[in-house]
Amino acid sequence: MQARSWTPDPASALPLHRQISNYYMDKIRSGAWPPGMRLAPQRELCRQLGVNRSTVVTALGELSALGLIEGRRGGGTRVVDLRAAADGSVSYGDRTAASGSRADASGDRAVSTGDGTGMLPVQSAGSWNSYVEEGVHYPNLPTVQDINRLEYEQGLIRLGTGEPSPGLLPGEAMTRVLAELSRQTLPPLSYEEPLGSPGLRRAVSGELAKNGIQADPDSILITSGALQGLQLIAVGLLPRGSTILLEKPSYLYSIHAFQSAGVKFSGLPMDEHGLLTDRLAREACRTKAAMLYSIPSFHNPTGILMDAQRRQELMDVTGGLGLPILEDGAYQELWLDTPPPPPLKALDRDGRVLHLGTLSKSASPGLRIGWIVGPEPVVRRLADIKMQTDYGASSLSQLAAARWLEGGYHEEHLQRLRARLRQRRDAALALLQHHFAGLAAWNVPAGGFYIWLSLDKPVPLRTLFRAAHKAGLLLNTGDLYDRGDSRHLRLSYVYASTTELEHGLPLLAGLIRKLRQPGS
Amino acid sequence: MQARSWTPDPASALPLHRQISNYYMDKIRSGAWPPGMRLAPQRELCRQLGVNRSTVVTALGELSALGLIEGRRGGGTRVVDLRAAADGSVSYGDRTAASGSRADASGDRAVSTGDGTGMLPVQSAGSWNSYVEEGVHYPNLPTVQDINRLEYEQGLIRLGTGEPSPGLLPGEAMTRVLAELSRQTLPPLSYEEPLGSPGLRRAVSGELAKNGIQADPDSILITSGALQGLQLIAVGLLPRGSTILLEKPSYLYSIHAFQSAGVKFSGLPMDEHGLLTDRLAREACRTKAAMLYSIPSFHNPTGILMDAQRRQELMDVTGGLGLPILEDGAYQELWLDTPPPPPLKALDRDGRVLHLGTLSKSASPGLRIGWIVGPEPVVRRLADIKMQTDYGASSLSQLAAARWLEGGYHEEHLQRLRARLRQRRDAALALLQHHFAGLAAWNVPAGGFYIWLSLDKPVPLRTLFRAAHKAGLLLNTGDLYDRGDSRHLRLSYVYASTTELEHGLPLLAGLIRKLRQPGS
Structure with missing residues (x-):
């Protein structure tokens, strides 16, 4: 399934170039392609549309004759701003110039808006340009944007x-779950509680107990995947300018949840037994670290499994510092040879560890079900932000996930x-x-x-x-x-x-x- | 269903006070109630636990004798920080003192962490206190927190x-949808495309056409409810310090999506035909407004319906200013007497309007399905942030929503x-x-x-x-x-x-x- 799929129809009585110019005209007149938006280069348009260069040239010529697009030296072909052309008034596209550009709008904040077509120079919206570039939240890294897009390209x-x-993924088993649910009285269509549905929290509590984590449902917040858990913690518990320690390399460097909230990273080295603890205390003091993020089981991206001794060392050192830990347990169940040592949360005696779990890596990424386990005041604070962010995870997903866990489907x-x-x-x-x-x-x-x-x-x-x-x-x-x-x-x-x-x-x-x- | 439901069992051989002290002991020893957390006042505990005052006093006395809690003059009863008591080391609860308090930590940022029990003085975590108070994202207004909690209290x-x-809500019809889905080949368990599942975007495109909005699937981003749409726009399109104009009063004042992103509000008055446009131009210039937010159909909270003439005026005035509009169409389908005039997006000729829609107000809040319609470069930018926030809406919800719309269930x-x-x-x-x-x-x-x-x-x-x-x-x-x-x-x-x-x-x-x- 490709996101951008329109191509002209060779069987139509209308010539290909006219089909293209009509389609583009609709895009421009409807505002879907706003004034100032740059079209992809011609060779790229040929690829997208599956036509040869002369067809594209003819179609663009028609649009240009209608005054809808114009070529600019060095700026490619852009959608014309008809209003600005008519009265010369200041467009909302000029907002940046009027109000001053944001200090960090350049540098590593390079914006690739993506054109859904590949890695060639991207289109950019003219009038919306400053908006697209000036939001608080960082864009994904260009490579990550490419990956997110290319994952839907056929044949790679x-x-x-x-x-x-x-x-x-367990398609057939999930079909059985859906059939079970459709035979129940009625599906839950209302909002769920801020912490998530009680049924799913009870089921998650049961799963956690298998890994040595005692957490009752009041200590569990259901999230839309573990990724949302990270996002909530980033904006909910850490002031701008604070630092978190983490393994380097780490999955966390590939996303912008923490950086967009103004949080800095300080990476620590690993050996084959996991995060090295010897520099941890010094680095925590030097950076006044607010938290340590770790993926002790089957680390992303290195695959390293932290052994039991290192886990205990980590708990001891951070305990001495009073340093909270954010434990990412996304891969914990996915052992291949023998089960991993108990998670850090199972060793936690003073409520210092927040533990993230998810169904995304095992049963279904699409369900978007994860959880945060932690002290009750902390999960309540995060639940309050979740209510402001999206008003909770899908009740249908929560229902299916609860049945999935409790019905024994997951273990099987x-x-x-x-x-x-x-x-x-x-x-x-x-x-x-x-x-x-x-x-x-x-x-x-x-x-x-x-x-x-x-x-x-x-x-x-x-x-x-x-x-x-x-x-x-x-x-x-x-x-x-x-x-x-x-x-x-x-x-x-x-x-x-x-x-x-x-x-x-x-x-x-x-x-x-x-x-x-x-x-x- | 209440979130906090444990009460001692009168049928048990164990005395009530001992059941309570055991339960509290587990909470404290597991860290679910971290050091420094304040317990609710005794009369509130009586209400929660359904016991009389002397039972609570005895239970607390036992915990106090074990050194697990202590009463503080003026500070209520708190969980003891055993580690700090033992070695006098600086706890992570003292981080604020060490690193300086955040400038805006006081004033209208008063944090109510909520105790799940009512509106009495709330518990607060000791060691996690500074974390819970210092995140970037604002807490909900205290009244909103109360409402979110009390909505799960029986009998109100x-x-x-x-x-x-x-x-x-259409429980039976949704059960039929689930049954249909369980008879399909296999449910989608993988991640969906950044913009959302193509099937649902096509279905939404069809719905929008009924209201005069021509938007093809590339112009539509599926969100977890319209609320998430607001959140994405707040962090994705507006720099800190920018201003949005809006009706006053407005639903938007009751949530913190924009304020947490550093965006300011400037409220404009309404009459019975909707937002008054006469002061709009002056206010837009004075505040260098970045956007206008409006709920033209059945405004929340006033119920006002903006008439067709006012809609056109609004489009004309903002068009002259080049001011983008964020149109909240959450209630648009819910007309009772006659259909409302076409949405602002239907009058939009230059891609200046972002339009929000949702299934939450009509079919199911729990599904968490909404959408943003706008120029392609804008929805792609927002989709990129959504991928970083929660990696997309539930695939199961998206599947059910698509079937719901396309199967004619929605119209019926x-x-x-x-x-x-x-x-x-x-x-x-x-x-x-x-x-x-x-x-x-x-x-x-x-x-x-x-x-x-x-x-x-x-x-x-x-x-x-x-x-x-x-x-x-x-x-x-x-x-x-x-x-x-x-x-x-x-x-x-x-x-x-x-x-x-x-x-x-x-x-x-x-x-x-x-x-x-x-x-x-």
């Missing part, structure tokens, strides 16, 4: 996607999923051995989704990303998880099939070889 | 609730709902005539949910709110929608039944009479 092999392929699904992920992991490792020996090193993940590929020499990662896209591969490069990185890739064995890996990994190895030896 | 008559009662439901709301409105108006003549004036709403009651004399609204709660009534007072207001109430005929209104409205009239004539 997704080598780093952190989401189980549709075939690994996890067992099958682990067996299948084990096979996929082993196949991926065998392929790496075959194609990447001498080119990179990697870990053997005991759970989760990821293999962290460490290249033996640096490679320009953005260039690699583009070259891979041309070759039909979608990559999650290391710079998403550590801005300065130039020698890692996050590989995943949960989205691409083994057949796709067999095709994609040798291709990737070839591209890497080329980029480390330019000119050869 | 909700006179102002902006949500259809469960009996008005609306027709029935309108007939029932008409009856309820007329009954409410008759009751007002009977009980409020000479005490207040009110509008006759032609649609939507609300009657705006204008008291002939000012009344202390917070006092009225508390007195009403004691009498079993939950109110939406006018100060929620205009901070300076002291003579309005938002009444709703969609939650309380006519029988409840027959009981509640005379009670309310009595309370108002008392408060305007103190001492009588």
